[in-house]
Amino acid sequence: MPRKKICKIITGSNLYGLATETSDRDYAGVYLPSARDILGLDVYPIELIENEKLSQGPRNTAADIDCKYFSLRQFMRLAAEGQSAQLEMLYAKPQHHIEPPDHHWQTLVDNKGLFLSRKTFVPFVRFALAQATKATLKGENLKFIRELLTFIPTLPVSHMHEPIRSQISLKDKAHYLGPVKVEVSMNEFGAELLTLAHRKYDTGASLKRLHDSLKILESKYGTRSQSAADKGLDYKSLSHAYRMIFEAEEMLSTGTLTLPLPDRTRDFVKSIKIGMIPDGLRWETDIMQRVNHLEHVLAPQSNLPDAPDWEKIEDLHASILLSQL
Structure with a gap:
């Protein structure tokens, strides 16, 4: 039998009841591997991705559609480990299903208690x-980036090709690059590194190169980060x-x-x-x-068991896969 999709559920804010007009539409589902997947020599994918990009620009908007189908094995493993995205799917209501679910999905829902335990939380x-x-953190990072993008152009043009370390100063045992407090460390090869917004830069690189890198980094931050930087x-x-x-x-x-x-x-x-x-x-x-x-x-x-019943989960997984053979 071919691969079989057994459910497609709207996830994220639409599932929680928190959606706004600008919320993305994200979907997730589960698929059963084919008989060839199960019996063949190749490893079948743990996920199948279906994306539909309808808007312009690098970031998704409410017009874009993303759907990720987990293999049955991957889905059941993640749910038993307490991963929220998978557990939430088991508690979705009928209105959250984009397509009528297969009876195998209902079997999983009927046995959703197997996946809950005290370890779930x-x-x-x-x-x-x-x-x-x-x-x-996101707002702080963008704030620091913007402060440096404002500071570096104020330096004389002749300084732009000087190394970053030329503008690092030590105040009260802390390192500063212009107005921004930064972390300076040495790597295993003895190179001095500047850490900013969770990225490392060689302090021997030019200030111009740092400025150009920060401009690119700033453009990758979305409106949420910009709002966080402001607020x-x-x-x-x-x-x-x-x-x-x-x-x-x-x-x-x-x-x-x-x-x-x-x-x-x-x-x-x-x-x-x-x-x-x-x-x-x-x-x-x-x-x-x-x-x-x-x-x-x-x-x-809690009245939940100490751990998931892995034996019953594996038995359930096996019984569903047998239907594909």
Whole structure:
């Protein structure tokens, strides 16, 4: 039998109930490998990608369509490991399906409890903390880049071909390039490196080369980063952090996941996404307190099993694949 797509689900903000007019339309699905894939010598792909680029420019807009189909094996493995994108698909409602799902998908949904465990929340928390860090980091990075792009052209033209290190100064045991505090280190070959926006530059390179590189880097930052640079916070990343924490809280407390997000949760996350942080909310402290509560209260008290039932998951995987032979 040929490869068979068993579901196609709209994901992201449209799945959570957080979509706006400018939201991208992202889709994900699952496919069954063909009999030749299963029995043949070649390794079949873990993902199949279908993209439809309708807008102009390098970045996606709401007009563009991305769809990623996971192989059944990859999907089940990621779901059992607690990866949010795969687990969320199992809790999608009928209105989230772009095409009628195959009966094999319904079999997975009927057995979605196999994939949940007390370990499920760990990837959710890691992602949430990464997004919380990203909420401030992206804006800070772009702010530093813009400060240097303003500073370097103020130097005499003759300085533009001098090495970067010629403009690095030491103040209060910290290194500065113009107005920007930077990190200077040595690599294993003894070369001095400048770290800026998570990128490393040889301090022996010219200031002109650095300026040209930063101009290219600035152009790669999207409107979210530009907004974060202006306001000091990437609200969309922060909304992702809260959404993941709320999902982890629900799974550990109830053993299920509600999508779209419950009204109260959705309203809070949506307000964060558009930059309306509730008065008095110290989000850095609040997120860490919620993570601590997940780890030390909800996880130990959860009725979920300690780990996924891998044996039953593998049996389910095998039974579905047998239908392709």
